[in-house]
Amino acid sequence: MRFFITLRMALRALSRNTMRSILTALGIIIGVAAVIVMVSLGNGTKTQVQAAIASLGDNLVLIFPGNQGQGGGVRSGFGGATTLTVADADAIISSFQHGDSDKENTVGAISPYVTGRGQILANGLNWGTQVYGVSPDFPLIRSWRVAEGVFFDDAEVVSTAKVAVVGKTIIDNLFPDSDTASVIGQSIRIFGQGGGGGTPFRIIGVMASKGFSGNQDQDDVIFIPYTSHMKRISRRTSLSQIYVQAKDEDSVAKAKSDISDLLTQRHNGTVDFSVQDQADITAARTASTEAMTYLLGAIAGVSLFVGGIGIMNIMLVSVTERTREIGIRLAVGAHGSDVLMQFLIEAIVLSSLGGLIGVVLGIVGSILLGNYKGWPVEPSTPAMAIAVAFSAAVGVFFGFYPARKAAQLDPIDALRYE
Amino acid sequence: MPSVVKIEDLHKIYDSGDVPVHAVRGVTLDIQQNEFVALMGASGSGKSTLMNMLGCLDRPTRGRYLLDGVDVSGLEKNELADIRNQKLGFVFQGFNLLSRTTALENVELPCLYGKKRLSSRKMRERALHCLDIVGLSNRADHMPNQLSGGQQQRVAIARALVNEPQLLLADEPTGNLDSRTSIEVMGVFQKLNDQGITIVMVTHELDVARYCKRYLILRDGVVVRDEPTQDRSLAEAELGKLREAEAAAKLTAHPAA
Numbered sequence: 001m002r003f004f005i006t007l008r009m010a011l012r013a014l015s016r017n018t019m020r021s022i023l024t025a026l027g028i029i030i031g032v033a034a035v036i037v038m039v040s041l042g043n044g045t046k047t048q049v050q051a052a053i054a055s056l057g058d059n060l061v062l063i064f065p066g067n068q069g070q071g072g073g074v075r076s077g078f079g080g081a082t083t084l085t086v087a088d089a090d091a092i093i094s095s096f097q098h099g100d101s102d103k104e105n106t107v108g109a110i111s112p113y114v115t116g117r118g119q120i121l122a123n124g125l126n127w128g129t130q131v132y133g134v135s136p137d138f139p140l141i142r143s144w145r146v147a148e149g150v151f152f153d154d155a156e157v158v159s160t161a162k163v164a165v166v167g168k169t170i171i172d173n174l175f176p177d178s179d180t181a182s183v184i185g186q187s188i189r190i191f192g193q194g195g196g197g198g199t200p201f202r203i204i205g206v207m208a209s210k211g212f213s214g215n216q217d218q219d220d221v222i223f224i225p226y227t228s229h230m231k232r233i234s235r236r237t238s239l240s241q242i243y244v245q246a247k248d249e250d251s252v253a254k255a256k257s258d259i260s261d262l263l264t265q266r267h268n269g270t271v272d273f274s275v276q277d278q279a280d281i282t283a284a285r286t287a288s289t290e291a292m293t294y295l296l297g298a299i300a301g302v303s304l305f306v307g308g309i310g311i312m313n314i315m316l317v318s319v320t321e322r323t324r325e326i327g328i329r330l331a332v333g334a335h336g337s338d339v340l341m342q343f344l345i346e347a348i349v350l351s352s353l354g355g356l357i358g359v360v361l362g363i364v365g366s367i368l369l370g371n372y373k374g375w376p377v378e379p380s381t382p383a384m385a386i387a388v389a390f391s392a393a394v395g396v397f398f399g400f401y402p403a404r405k406a407a408q409l410d411p412i413d414a415l416r417y418e
Numbered sequence: 419m420p421s422v423v424k425i426e427d428l429h430k431i432y433d434s435g436d437v438p439v440h441a442v443r444g445v446t447l448d449i450q451q452n453e454f455v456a457l458m459g460a461s462g463s464g465k466s467t468l469m470n471m472l473g474c475l476d477r478p479t480r481g482r483y484l485l486d487g488v489d490v491s492g493l494e495k496n497e498l499a500d501i502r503n504q505k506l507g508f509v510f511q512g513f514n515l516l517s518r519t520t521a522l523e524n525v526e527l528p529c530l531y532g533k534k535r536l537s538s539r540k541m542r543e544r545a546l547h548c549l550d551i552v553g554l555s556n557r558a559d560h561m562p563n564q565l566s567g568g569q570q571q572r573v574a575i576a577r578a579l580v581n582e583p584q585l586l587l588a589d590e591p592t593g594n595l596d597s598r599t600s601i602e603v604m605g606v607f608q609k610l611n612d613q614g615i616t617i618v619m620v621t622h623e624l625d626v627a628r629y630c631k632r633y634l635i636l637r638d639g640v641v642v643r644d645e646p647t648q649d650r651s652l653a654e655a656e657l658g659k660l661r662e663a664e665a666a667a668k669l670t671a672h673p674a675a
Contacts (some may be wrong), residue, residue, distance in 0.1 A: 005530060016518055136588045278422065328514045332577070333503020333531040412475050415514065 027307025028354030036362025042293030044376030082238035109137035134227025149205030192233030308398035315402035327414025340407035345397035347399020355391025423449035428481035443639035459636035507578025568599035605653030621639035
């Protein structure tokens with residue numbers, strides 16, 4: 001039986017009862033649309049996270065205290081573990097920056113990193129923000145240059161100097177009437193959670209503006225020497241993190257393992273820290289999104305399955321309704337396989353068209369969500385192809401039983417059917 | 419010349435339920451080219467069963483059936499389907515046209531299942547030719563619900579002819595038609611038969627059987643009578659008689675009209 005004739009017959013039969021065909025395909029349409037939107041959201045979020053992590057800098061290796069340091073955000077304070085010390089940082093610095101030349105080739109810049117919430121007072125105004133204690137290598141690691149003034153240097157780190165480099169948002173909120181240049185030299189008081197009582201710091205520089213990343217204001221920052229932070233602001237004796245920048249992409253892996261070995265040795269074999277590159281952090285951050293996406297995808301898959309059952313149901317009704325017609329076709333010479341093909345193709349056309357419409361609806365939905373709710377969306381072409389293929393498969397699977405029933409009808413009985 | 423239909427001691431036994439039903443009990447029959455046979459009998463006589471076997475829709479339990487010289491009694495389902503497609507044409511009491519499909523497409527249907535792949539142009543040509551034979555070429559794009567009963571039956575006859583069959587089988591073809599239309603349809607059958615087509619028709623009406631050339635009566639699964647028709651009715655003449663009768667009725671019934 002010619003394929004295109006059968007296809008045309010199938011389309012004809014479906015168009016004879018358009019409303020019924022649409023309602024039947026609705027399960028598939030909704031299921032596929034949901035999957036497409038879900039995957040677009042998941043993809044978009046992943047890309048967004050990847051971009052955010054990548055914007056931290058190139059070839060970074062971050063060291064976190066505690067074994068499962070993944071959850072802690074790069075910007076948020078890492079409360080719990082206290083296993084990373086300044087001594088560890090110094091050991092890394094001396095080993096990599098002043099040690100043997102082999103290691104010197106893998107690592108470029110190193111910065112210990114302490115963070116804590118703080119209240120900044122100046123000018124009669126106050127502003128709550130995150131206060132970061134870092135070393136002079138930090139701007140290099142983060143590829144974040146100073147727009148005005150200077151960053152602090154090693155001497156100021158050693159002397160726990162009370163100097164600060166602020167971001168644009170701090171200025172906008174504490175010195176709204178001044179321009180950037182005139183802020184240099186001004187005094188601010190920083191109150192830390194550690195009980196540091198309003199130590200006055202001098203602004204020596206302003207960081208270049210970075211804008212927002214997602215919904216985080218990257219200019220809402222204030223950097224002081226980590227030594228000053230630990231002594232005067234947070235009153236802590238351990239580090240929140242250590243930032244390390246490998247010389248190039250190929251050195252990252254070696255840097256990771258070398259640092260791991262060094263710290264393990266220092267901590268007498270206890271691995272109470274974690275050493276991660278940007279890929280690791282991205283993977284950790286997106287792990288929960290991915291799990292979520294799969295779960296939601298599975299639910300949408302159930303919807304597809306139910307849609308398939310709907311198709312099977314309607315096809316069975318259709319076969320019964322058209323018993324006489326099947327009888328006529330058999331009587332004039334159709335083989336059982338011809339009838340099977342006809343009804344199977346009808347089911348497949350129904351489910352495939354449903355899949356295509358679902359993909360279109362899914363894309364439209366994703367775009368609408370992106371534009372009106374600002375959610376990150378990135379429609380994925382492989383997902384679309386799989387969705388359509390899957391819908392067609394649903395048609396084959398659920399259409400087969402009714403088609404076989406039709407093919408096995410006895411022409412005499414079928415012709416007699418009322 | 420070989421017979422179109424040659425049946426030797428045909429039996430059909432239905433085995434459903436407790437009691438087997440012996441519907442056809444040994445029928446032997448010979449039908450030559452260009453015959454016009456009426457198959458008659460009361461319900462339960464076995465005529466429908468015999469017709470089903472003649473039409474290769476059912477297989478005999480015992481006996482042989484040679485259609486156009488080929489033994490079809492032992493063929494497989496798909497082989498029988500091919501025989502039906504190439505050698506037989508069916509006309510049913512209920513017309514059995516596909517609804518929401520044009521007359522032309524209905525007539526083309528057997529071509530779609532033919533073994534030889536015909537081009538759509540060729541199929542159209544054949545179908546139009548058959549519609550022409552039954553006088554309905556101007557209604558080729560009408561749907562069945564836009565056609566009268568008689569017209570629908572004629573479309574069904576055209577469909578039966580499209581693959582140039584050896585044998586035309588009609589099952590109570592005038593059962594759903596009024597007397598005038600019945601005569602018209604019988605006229606079509608007679609015209610076809612005059613052109614050389616062999617026809618076997620099942621009917622329980624004597625009037626209809628009178629249009630055929632030979633009649634068989636079945637009772638309890640066996641042939642009890644097999645005779646040529648005396649005083650055969652001819653459709654033209656019968657239509658003429660009908661018109662006269664109608665005219666006479668009009669003249670006396672409504673003088674003022």
